Amino acid sequence: MTDFDLPEEFDEENIISKTSIKRDMHELQALGKRLTELKQNQLDKVPMSEQLRKAVEESRRITKREATRRHMQYIGKLMRDEDEEAIKNAVDLFDAGSKAFAQALHALERWRDRLIEGGNDILSEYVDENPSADIQHLRQLVRNAKKDVKNEKNTGASKKLFRYLRAIDDMDAELDA
Template sequence: MIDYDDEYEELAPSKSQIKREMHALQDMGKALSELTPSQLAGIELPDEVRDAIAELLRIRSNEAKRRQLQYIGKLMRKVDAEQVAADLEAIKAQGTLSVQRQHLIEQWRDRMLSGDKQAVGDFIDAYPQVDIQHLRQLVRQALKEKSQQKAPAHARKLFRYLRDTIALADSQ
C-alpha cells in the first residue's frame, strides 16, 4: 500500500517554511530600501521592485510601511533572490572594508601625532610613493597645533593626506 501523505510531505514545503521564505524576502526588501541610491543602482532589479522601494521611502505611516514591505516581499518572489543576497553581502563587505581602511588611517595618524619618531619612517617604508617633505611638514604643524591646544586643522589635513596616499597605493 502506497502512503501518499508521506510522498506529499516530501514534495511540498510546509506552511511554516513558506512563511519563513516570505519573511526572508520581506527582510531583503527592507535591506534594499536602506541602501543609498547609488548602491541600489548597482543591483539588478525589475522596475516594479525599484518603484515599490521608492514608494516605501515616501510612506510615513508605520502600518502602510508594513503593507508596502509585504508587497515588496511579494514582488521579490519574481527576482533571483540568491543574486540579490550576494549583491547585498558584497555591499556590506565593501562597507566593512571602508571601516577597516578608516581605522588604519586613524592608527597611522595617531601614531605620528603621539611623538613616535619611527612612525613617519614606517609609513614611508610602507607607502614609498608618499611626498616625504609634505608628510613631515603636516606632522610638524599638527604637533605644533596640539602643543598650543589649537583646533586640529592640520591633524585633519594629515588624515586626508594619509587617506589619499593609502587609497592611491590600494588602487595600484
C-alpha cells in the same frame, strides 16, 4: 483510493512546511526593507527588476504605519521573482557591519600597503586591474605616502591614497553594474 492513500508520485522528502515558507517570506521582506533604507546611489548599483525598483522608490513616500506594512509585503512578493542572492550580496557591500564590506575594505588596505612598499611593478599591476585610475595622480599619492613612511611622519598621505583607491573601486563597481 481511500482518503488516506497517497498518490504514487508523492515524494515525502520534497514537502515544505508552512512554517519554512513563512520564514522565507519574512526573510525576503527583511531584505526588501534593507533595500528601502539604501541611498539612491547605492540602490542604483543593486541588480533588480524595474518593477521592484519602482516599488522600493515608492516606499519612501509612504508614511502611514499600516500602509508601510502592506507595501513591505508587496515588496516581499516582488522579491520572490528576483535573484535573492545577487541582491543580498549587493546590499551587504553597503552594510558596514557585513563580512563583504569588511573584506572589500581589507582588500583596498592591502593594495595601499603593497603600493607604498612596492615599486613600479606593483603600480602597473594595480593599473592593469583598474584601468580607470589616473596614473599620474596615483603615482603622486604613492610618492607622498612613501615619503611619510621614510621620514616617519604622518601627514595623512596614506589616508588620501586609501580614499583614492576606494573612489576608483566605487567607480569600477558603477561601470560593472
